[in-house]
Amino acid sequence: MNKNSLSQTKISVLDLAIVREGGTASDTFKNSLDLAQNVEKWGYNRFWLAEHHNMEGIASSATSILIGHIAAGTNTLRVGSGGIMLPNHAPLIIAEQFGTLATLFPNRIDLGLGRAPGTDQFTAAALRRDEHAAMEFPKNVQELQMYLSESNKKGRVRSIPGEGLDIPIWILGSSTDSAYLAAALGLPYAFASHFAPAQLNTAIAIYRNNFQASEYLNEPYxxxxxxxxAADSDEEALRLATSFKKLFLGIITGNRQQLKAPVTPDEDFMDPMEEAALQQMIAYTFIGGPDKVKNELQQFLDKTQADELMIATAVFEHTARLRSYEIVRNLKNN
Structure with missing residues (x-):
């Protein structure tokens, strides 16, 4: 059997903690937990949350706290960051936070690390982020690894809790830079092709071709x-996707808003120039009924040979979002 068949591939969730128009962050957190509890029941592998700041429509700014909330409400699901924007933080702080999480929830916490600010330049400055922080990312990753290592017991600065715990570190990327770093450090690699598709295949090739086995990982992952x-019909999925398209168009235009209710798409739904720009950003977006989504996901796996799929689903109605993840589960099992 093809190891990269949909039925054999691990599937996980990226929850952007999106705030719906007319809703609150509290509603978002309740829905995130309910989603996590359902996907755990359906056999999904992990549930990641991403650090964003100063975005009216995304409520995951205090990422570590939200990870604890999700982990406390589930039992077996791996929970983690996709990711923590490390240059926004002192590595010691992240070691302590994730050391605490891993102590509370043993063998269930993932630490995905990115180098982008996860926000605009003004908010990055308010976070006390240094303008050269991204260049320090490789050094900061290694400093964080040191704090989490057993060998740091005699260090002058120690992470307690955190030291000596088995907390998998992932390198996140949306371009090729982090592919080289993940390969050199022998760490697993997660690519953000849900919003940055252009360099996916190049980045994966760089990572695999340059990978050096480490104490953490024997081969690339x-x-x-x-x-x-996904919905029960192509037509319904296209209607649900209007909310997602407006959300991502707002990111492109700088007019970031909360997630809006879906509308029936027609020729006036979106300006053709806007649609063209949007499609460049969301090339790896699969919208449709079960058969269409299954075929497109399998084609994506055939092309990338990804070891694991992580799925983001920006749908206005919580029940419809749950149904989308349930459909994917059913596709995997059938």
């Missing part, structure tokens, strides 16, 4: 993140 909006 790639997660590819994609958008999926």
């Amino acid at each position: 790639v997660i590819a993140c994609v958008n999926v909006i």
